[in-house]
Amino acid sequence: MTAVEQTADDLEHLNAQELVAEAVARYPRLTVATSFQKEASVILDLVMKADSSVRVFTLDTGALFPETRETWAKLEAHYDIKIEGIRGQQLERHWEQSTDSCCDLRKVVPLRETLATADAWVAGLRRDQSPTRADTPKLKWDLKHGLWKLHPLADWTERDVWRYIAANDVPYHPLHDQGYESIGCFPCTKPGAGRDGRWSGDTKVECGIHVAA
Numbered sequence: 001m002t003a004v005e006q007t008a009d010d011l012e013h014l015n016a017q018e019l020v021a022e023a024v025a026r027y028p029r030l031t032v033a034t035s036f037q038k039e040a041s042v043i044l045d046l047v048m049k050a051d052s053s054v055r056v057f058t059l060d061t062g063a064l065f066p067e068t069r070e071t072w073a074k075l076e077a078h079y080d081i082k083i084e085g086i087r088g089q090q091l092e093r094h095w096e097q098s099t100d101s102c103c104d105l106r107k108v109v110p111l112r113e114t115l116a117t118a119d120a121w122v123a124g125l126r127r128d129q130s131p132t133r134a135d136t137p138k139l140k141w142d143l144k145h146g147l148w149k150l151h152p153l154a155d156w157t158e159r160d161v162w163r164y165i166a167a168n169d170v171p172y173h174p175l176h177d178q179g180y181e182s183i184g185c186f187p188c189t190k191p192g193a194g195r196d197g198r199w200s201g202d203t204k205v206e207c208g209i210h211v212a213a
């Protein structure tokens, strides 16, 4: 077993709060990538309670729902923080030509550039969201970006997420109440269970930012 695997296994038993506390202690350049979905609301609440100075950013694709921007503003006000909007190249209605290339320019490239200055990042992936996420560990070495990646909600269910939001009075994206279980850009998101509403009718299931190298 490599040193990297040992460290990752070491943290698998921690619950979400413990994992976030450990991450804050271990990684001075910890950063949070937020999508403003319900899991992102929980992550933000956990991180802000552990250390409100942690850098938080979102990939502002230029194709966000108005409700996403409202949630962005609501979370900034709730935690009294600034959530950075990171923009990549945005070609006009590029998603109509190629969703892969559009995701690459608007998400994958700017994420890579942003993570270059961090030593660990936190994301809200859960194992039960889709088969592609079933093996999500709580901590892993992100080979593609060259830093640690944490998934504090890896073993949470949908119900766990909603229970936390209700118990902690956390602001959340209003489209979840209109049948959208997963929310991305408006041209590529429809209401649906799990991630069914993302790139609906296409074989595409991930934008690429959470896909290993």
Ligand code: SF4
Pocket: 061, 063, 094, 095, 098, 099, 100, 102, 103, 104, 106, 107, 184, 185, 186, 187, 188, 207
């Ligand atoms: S989700 Fe759609 S609009 Fe957003 S970056 Fe990907 S292809 Fe473009």
